[in-house]
Amino acid sequence: MADIKQVQQQAGLSLERLWPRMEITFHDEANAAPDDWHAFEGRLRHEWERLFGLLFGLYGGEYDFFYHLEELLKAAARSWFARPSWLKQLDARREATPAWFQSQQMVGSVCYVDLFAGTLHGLRERLPYFKQLGLTYLHLMPLFESPEGNSDGGYAVSSYRHVNPRLGTVEELAELAREFQEHGISLVLDFVFNHTSDEHEWARKAQAGNPEYERFYFLFPDRTMPDAYERTLREIFPTVRRGSFTWRQDIGKWVWTTFNSFQWDLNYSNPAVFRAMAEEMLFIANIGVEFLRLDAVAFIWKRMGTSCENQPEAHQIIQAFNSIARIAAPALLFKSEAIVHPDDVLSYISPRECQISYNPLLMALLWESLATSEVKLLDHSMRHRFRLPQETAWVNYLRSHDDIGWTFDDNDARWKWIDPVGHRSFLNQFYIGRFPGSFACGVSFQENPATGDARIAGTLASLAGLEQAIQSDVEQQIDLAVRRILMLHSIILSIGGIPLIYLGDEFGVLNDYSFASDPHKVNDSRWIHRPQADWSWRKRIENDPSSPYGCIFTRLLQLIRLRKQQPAISGNNTEFVDTGNGHLFGYVRHGGSQRLFVVTNFSDHPQEMNGNQLRVYGLGYSFTDLVTGQTLTAERPLRLEPYQFVWLETRKAV
Numbered sequence: 307m308a309d310i311k312q313v314q315q316q317a318g319l320s321l322e323r324l325w326p327r328m329e330i331t332f333h334d335e336a337n338a339a340p341d342d343w344h345a346f347e348g349r350l351r352h353e354w355e356r357l358f359g360l361l362f363g364l365y366g367g368e369y370d371f372f373y374h375l376e377e378l379l380k381a382a383a384r385s386w387f388a389r390p391s392w393l394k395q396l397d398a399r400r401e402a403t404p405a406w407f408q409s410q411q412m413v414g415s416v417c418y419v420d421l422f423a424g425t426l427h428g429l430r431e432r433l434p435y436f437k438q439l440g441l442t443y444l445h446l447m448p449l450f451e452s453p454e455g456n457s458d459g460g461y462a463v464s465s466y467r468h469v470n471p472r473l474g475t476v477e478e479l480a481e482l483a484r485e486f487q488e489h490g491i492s493l494v495l496d497f498v499f500n501h502t503s504d505e506h507e508w509a510r511k512a513q514a515g516n517p518e519y520e521r522f523y524f525l526f527p528d529r530t531m532p533d534a535y536e537r538t539l540r541e542i543f544p545t546v547r548r549g550s551f552t553w554r555q556d557i558g559k560w561v562w563t564t565f566n567s568f569q570w571d572l573n574y575s576n577p578a579v580f581r582a583m584a585e586e587m588l589f590i591a592n593i594g595v596e597f598l599r600l601d602a603v604a605f606i607w608k609r610m611g612t613s614c615e616n617q618p619e620a621h622q623i624i625q626a627f628n629s630i631a632r633i634a635a636p637a638l639l640f641k642s643e644a645i646v647h648p649d650d651v652l653s654y655i656s657p658r659e660c661q662i663s664y665n666p667l668l669m670a671l672l673w674e675s676l677a678t679s680e681v682k683l684l685d686h687s688m689r690h691r692f693r694l695p696q697e698t699a700w701v702n703y704l705r706s707h708d709d710i711g712w713t714f715d716d717n718d719a720r721w722k723w724i725d726p727v728g729h730r731s732f733l734n735q736f737y738i739g740r741f742p743g744s745f746a747c748g749v750s751f752q753e754n755p756a757t758g759d760a761r762i763a764g765t766l767a768s769l770a771g772l773e774q775a776i777q778s779d780v781e782q783q784i785d786l787a788v789r790r791i792l793m794l795h796s797i798i799l800s801i802g803g804i805p806l807i808y809l810g811d812e813f814g815v816l817n818d819y820s821f822a823s824d825p826h827k828v829n830d831s832r833w834i835h836r837p838q839a840d841w842s843w844r845k846r847i848e849n850d851p852s853s854p855y856g857c858i859f860t861r862l863l864q865l866i867r868l869r870k871q872q873p874a875i876s877g878n879n880t881e882f883v884d885t886g887n888g889h890l891f892g893y894v895r896h897g898g899s900q901r902l903f904v905v906t907n908f909s910d911h912p913q914e915m916n917g918n919q920l921r922v923y924g925l926g927y928s929f930t931d932l933v934t935g936q937t938l939t940a941e942r943p944l945r946l947e948p949y950q951f952v953w954l955e956t957r958k959a960v
């Protein structure tokens with residue numbers, strides 16, 4: 307590790323040498339827009355030491371380090387000059403309130419453009435729907451050019467500069483971003499930066515034997531290196547192919563492919579890769595994207611003898627991207643997609659790395675509590691794992707386009723007398739519907755014959771029991787399933803952070819089994835929960851609370867409105883409390899001089915919480931349940947019906 311003082315000196319000297327050259331290169335642009343140039347210089351000088359330190363740490367030993375550094379600065383300046391003025395205004399606004407996304411006004415959603423609305427044009431026409439939902443954050447699933455047929459749902463990118471022509475154009479996307487921003491909706495896109503598709507121009511050049519581009523990937527002539535790495539690697543897609551490498555007959559080489567065989571891992575130990583991807587990132591930022599979902603962050607740095615996940619350099623790379631964003635696209639923030647051990651998930655979250663992150667632990671443990679009807683593991687884990695640094699936030703979700711993995715900590719489980727291995731196996735059986743009495747209709751994903759490990763696929767509603775209940779046509783079961791679905795939504799809406807709704811779930815959409823007849827999808831069971839939106843069906847039931855779907859939609863909308871009115875839900879302050887009842891999950895939110903006490907019953911039987919406890923945590927004797935409008939008093943125990951939730955506000959003395 308180089309001495310900090312020394313690196314500071316080197317940073318200073320390097321900028322002294324580089325800046326006059328930048329002034330010459332950008333002489334005309336600077337004269338034409340002097341304010342822009344000054345703003346750029348100011349941000350660059352502010353970030354410089356950090357950026358230089360990170361890049362020097364990663365690439366200082368490379369013979370062409372200084373060349374890449376200069377090219378990177380030029381790319382950043384070019385990108386800043388090209389940045390549309392509406393985005394520069396947004397930059398200034400966001401810099402003035404860096405924690406803006408912690409607001410209770412935030413509500414997120416995610417969808418596939420094609421499955422939800424056909425094209426980008428179709429999606430723009432859905433703006434009234436997004437406003438009806440109260441959205442402020444819209445994640446469009448991968449929409450850049452990707453191979454025909456199986457492209458892992460677009461997660462194999464062939465060009466970061468072109469939208470998949472079936473969906474529209476980059477220009478249309480930029481228009482959409484601006485229009486949605488005018489309506490208070492931030493655009494979120496993926497930055498699939500761990501790998502490209504094997505059809506990306508860089509991969510094609512590597513296939514043609516161009517040595518510069520061969521170094522963009524990990525190519526090996528024989529099994530020596532792959533075997534050595536595989537001794538310590540986890541298999542991510544074992545049903546696609548064993549191991550993490552793919553043999554390419556056409557070039558006579560093994561290629562590192564952590565995910566599908568057509569997704570080639572990029573080699574970030576090469577500074578040219580970092581620079582190339584930084585340029586792609588800035589291009590995407592200038593389309594008008596506010597959050598980049600950093601895909602598969604854990605995997606971007608490889609080190610022999612390790613799992614090649616969560617390596618220190620992975621953090622340095624993301625921090626360096628973050629620093630470049632601060633200089634040339636300040637409104638751009640990062641969302642971490644690290645579906646790994648909870649300690650590792652946390653390690654990506656900071657204002658200097660990823661400002662927001664999926665919360666896979668809360669997601670998995672909500673499903674765990676639903677299966678067991680007990681909240682002990684959820685409560686214990688959240689107590690010491692929910693707190694985040696200032697100016698960051700969780701993205702709390704119930705379902706995504708991916709599978710559910712049981713990523714809780716083994717020792718957390720043991721602490722609560724739960725055997726982690728047996729428990730995971732129980733949860734898998736439960737959600738695949740193999741456990742007697744289970745209400746769930748799910749399927750397994752990537753069952754590993756060697757380890758017995760598996761993950762779960764299925765829609766929120768099917769996993770929560772609606773599919774089975776509708777099939778058996780038992781009113782009471784349907785009612786319980788609807789309650790479960792709303793209860794889970796209530797938690798992500800009230801616990802603090804950004805709630806993220808996987809579109810389709812707002813109606814309780816069921817599993818779609820048709821993927822099994824599509825040859826490009828049949829081997830990836832995640833397609834079971836990626837159905838095509840049926841708008842005529844939606845319209846028909848939207849206002850029909852007698853159908854379970856209409857009921858879910860109407861009540862969810864009410865809950866969203868309720869969330870937006872509660873200042874206590876903004877910010878990062880959640881305190882988990884002991885409800886004295888193993889089925890009741892409780893937490894207190896405070897902020898903006900409001901205090902909310904949320905209690906949720908995970909059992910299908912009525913449960914009670916002692917009045918004294920209620921008084922202690924609620925800080926009062928008399929409460930209003932904001933969900934039902936009822937007045938409650940701590941003189942009696944709090945009684946919750948099956949899967950009921952209350953948002954209690956202390957009643958002010960009149």
Ligand code: GLC
Nearest residue numbers: 458461498565601602707708
């Ligand atoms: C992420 C995506 C997942 C994809 C993988 C490879 O985990 O969420 O859908 O398969 O990355 O890009």
Ligand code: GLC
Nearest residue numbers: 542602643645646708709711
């Ligand atoms: C693994 C990865 C995660 C990815 C998922 C896709 O769990 O850790 O990043 O989303 O596979 O199924």
